[in-house]
Amino acid sequence: MIRSALISGAGVAGGVLAWQLAERGVEVTIVEKATGQRSSGNPVDVHDQAMRVAEHMGVADELRAAATGVRRMAVVNRAGKRVASLPAALVNAGTDGVEVPRADLASILVRAAGTRANVIFDESIAELHDGPNGVDVTLESGRSARYDIVIGADGQHSRVRSLAFGPERQFAHRLGMFVATVSAPGSEVDPALMTMLSAPGRSFSLHPSTGIPIGAFIFHSPLAEGFDSRTADASRSIVAEAYAGLGWRVPEFVERFLAAPDVYFDTVTQLRLDAWHRGRVALLGDAASSVSLFGDGSSTAIVGARTLADAVAEHPDDPAAAFEMYERRHREVVGPKQKGVATVSRQLVPRTAFGLGMRNTVLRGMQAYAALRFGRSGAGGAALA
Structure with missing residues (x-):
């Protein structure tokens, strides 16, 4: 039975997953190596399915309040002469979402998760040992515990991925x-x-x-x-x-x-892995499928977190089946984005x-x-x- 989960990374993916798992009755702990909430301040889009997840979490109004006021974009040449100017409504056509600084987005999501999960800053995973009855984890502080599942939502340079899957150079x-x-x-x-x-x-x-x-x-x-x-x-x-x-x-x-x-x-x-899960350990967001700047990463991570939580709820007694379902469903979302990155x-x-x-x-x-x-x-x- 999946009763406990450890998530590495208090960012967009980790915050949403913690909230979603806790809603489904799982006891969740998040560890974040930074001493406080940190994330890139670059604005990102939250739209369509991701915005519906935010609505369900009750944070959509906070996201709208934190949104940037950008209404148009301009392109200039190396001398500063304007080449073209477009309304943001055209650039973002077909979405029902908002543009929010990534740091604000992560802060809002992790704050929501903190009402249901235990969030520990200035802490990270030092060792993990996957076994048939759980994952034994030792943290950098020396504390240790066993969890039913461990999720790496700790970004492109994921510590969990390195420990459980191998060095980054194999996948980057x-x-x-x-x-x-x-x-x-x-x-x-x-x-x-x-x-x-x-x-x-x-x-x-x-x-x-x-x-x-x-x-x-x-x-x-x-x-x-x-x-x-x-x-x-x-x-x-x-x-x-x-x-x-x-x-x-x-x-x-x-x-x-x-x-x-x-x-x-x-x-x-771009990160490419043949599998996003191994035993009782799985990867989410940029740790699994970073497409860097060009892949709509924040919205994709939010949707992926909900997909993973849904899969755990459908297979509460079988982590492998849950992870296989999550990966099969979410690769359908991520795959086309990864194929278009070079273009x-x-x-x-x-x-x-x-x-x-x-x-x-x-x-x-x-x-x-x-x-x-x-x-x-x-x-x-x-x-x-």
Whole structure:
């Protein structure tokens, strides 16, 4: 009988899974290696099925209150000249959700989970031993306990995956790109506008978020293939060299990145595993199927958490059957997204001037369509300058 569960990772996937399992009568503990709630501040979309999960959890109104005010997006060239401008209603067509800073999303979900589960920060799994009657877990603090199931919801560099499945290098497929972000408190931006600068092989996005703007660098680099994510010191020079010579506000944010004590920097990586479960241990979210920037990861993780909880409820006496059901159902959601990652990455950050020109032609066509659909003022009055 699945009566207890340990979840590694107090993020989007872990928070939803804890709430969902607890609702189904499972005693849940979450461990998070950070000392407090931490997550990337980058805005993410919560929509469609994921928004319905949020409604069921009673947090949809909180998500709407935490949403960004972005109503349009613009693309500019390396000199800052506008190439195209689109209403957000067109970019997000067909969804019924919201855009929320990832840190706020994780905080809201984990806070909800904390009303039903035990959340322990500044703690992580040191060892786990899977057996026929449970998983014996030793934490970094030295505490130990047995759980009926253990779930790794601890991100792309999952500790649970390393312990139970093998080292990350076996499953990581890098796309030859880096992503780096830095927050910019006090920076002046239009709160309704997200702007992206494009140059061959490089992209810089400025997002107003909910008051503390975020600068994001996404770029191709031959250094990405052999990069060790643990050597973060190298990130400063890599970003500075990649973005030398670009105009608009890029120099300002490169300087911010060089000076900031806390930045995000990693390779754009897709994870591919033949199985997401082994014995009484399973993986969820980015730990199982990271598609990095281009896979609608937060909404997918929320839906996956509900799918996993449903499978446990349907097979309360058989963890293997529960995990097999979860994986079979959720791979139908994740599979198409993973197949499209390489194509989307080329569209978002074209490597050549020709590819960039083709992408901009498409955007200008979308702008013309938006003018016809929404009028010159755009959706909700957003200008199409």
